[in-house]
Amino acid sequence: MKSLNKVLLLLLLAIGVAGVLQSCKKDDDEGGRPVINYVRITRPESSDSLLVGAAQGQLIAVVGNNLKNAVAVWFNDQQAMLTPTYITNTSLLVSVPSQIPMEVTNKMKIYFKNGDSLLHNFEVQIGEPVLNSMVSEYVNAGNVATIKGNFFYAPLTVTFTGGATGELVAVDDEELQVRIPANAQPGPITVKTNFGETKSDFWFRDNRNLLITSDPWTGWWGQDMVVPGTSPLAISGNFLRITKNIGAWAWTEFAGGKEDALATSKNIPDDAVLNPDKYNMKFEVNTLKPYNGNRIKFMIGQVNSPDPNWDVEPYFWEPPFDTKGQWQTVVIPFNEVVAKYATNWGVRPQGYGVKIWFHGPGALDADIAFDNLRVVPKVDK
Incomplete structure (x- = not known):
């Protein structure tokens, strides 16, 4: 009887081993179950930079085993685009979808040809505004x-x-x-x-460090061009508007004056003079006819004898420029404005004069509105 029991036990063990071997053979034939080991960036020199999340549109490498039969990858509720040539048994390259998810799960899900799927924790890092x-x-x-x-x-x-x-x-x-x-x-x-x-670093209705404003008008030039704030075009009280034919190389004063004539002459902070790369010069402009000829010169600092060289030191704002009858803010890095300054430029306790003149090649049929010349920080403090 004992011999019979031993025979039966050996038979059952043999059957069990055969089943395990058959199962292993089946897994080998199908490549085994997919596994994700880690996710990393795609630069070979940074292959040890592992990721638990990535930004929209970023290309990532999913590294694991038995991945060659992947047919779809989803991040949250957005499907990524797969390229078959970027899929191997041990890795796949995929870009995180740029589309905004409606449902955020912080999961990546890979679907395979045989209907299997694989879930992995992965955050899509969606940018703040x-x-x-x-x-x-x-x-x-x-x-x-x-x-x-x-x-x-x-x-x-x-x-x-x-x-x-x-x-x-x-x-x-x-x-x-x-x-x-x-x-x-x-x-x-x-x-x-x-x-x-x-x-924002920029200001809405930025009223800092105004140099040219017609509320009220002050200076040497432009008084006859002031348009009252009751005009339908007004965006900030009174503004300047030049409407005339300007000939090539015709000196045409537009706005500004010596420091003792401008009520705003002390509005440039010392830091802007000492660190112009940290500031922008801005103004609002409305070209009711295209600015397509001549040129506009900007000079900030001393504006009479001993004058800077008006031909080479000013900032030249060149055409063409056309806002098509709408107001637009023009932004010019202040270090570009002062880049050629060589005469009498520096911190001036007595204030700063301003010149804005037309003087350049080509005739211009001008109809240009202008307001709110200012020098303001690039970064809001």
Whole structure:
């Protein structure tokens, strides 16, 4: 009887071993179960840089085993595009989708030809809003402002200094349009999405360090060009508008004056003179006819004897430029404005004169509105 039991036991063991061997053979035939070991960036020299998340659009390498039969990869609820030549048994290269997910799971899911799937913790790092500029930093209440940037993902809010919230008119990833509320105050704006909140470095209705403003007009030139703030074109009270034919190389005074004639002559901070690379020169302009000839010279500093060389030291703002009848903010790095200054440039406790003149090649049929010349920090402090 004992001999029979031993025989039966040996038979069962043999059958079991045969089953395991058959199972192993089946797994070998199918390549085994897929496994993710880690995710890394794709640069070979940085192969030890492992990732637990990546930004939208970033190319990543998924490293593991038995991945060759992958047919789809999803991040959250967005499907990535797979390229068969980027898939091997031990790795696959895939770009994180740029589309914004509606449902955030922080998971990557890989589907395989045989219907299997593999889930892996992986965060899509969605950018907080980036605010680059406004088409015009001065916009009247009730009108629509355009903000340029990135990662503008609805739902979002636009809040102005003072707490007023604007009405969204249109939104896409890189531009949003917002209607200006009645009680919006000068200062930075803040854009908030589900993925972060950003305050702008630029100011809405930037009233810092104004050098040319017609509220009230002061200076030597341009008094006859002042248009009252009651004009339908006005965006910030009174403004200047030049409407005349300007001949080639004709000296045509537009705005400014000596420091003792400008009420705003002491508005440039010393830091802007000492560190011009940290500042921008800005102004609002509206070309009701294209600025397509001549040129405009800007000079900030001493404006009479001993004068800088007016032919080589000023900043030349060259045509063409056409806002098609809409106000637009022009931004020029201040270090470019002062790059050629060689005479009488430095910190001036007595203030700074300003010259803005037309003088250059080519005739111009001018109809140009201008306001709010200022020198302001590039980064809001």
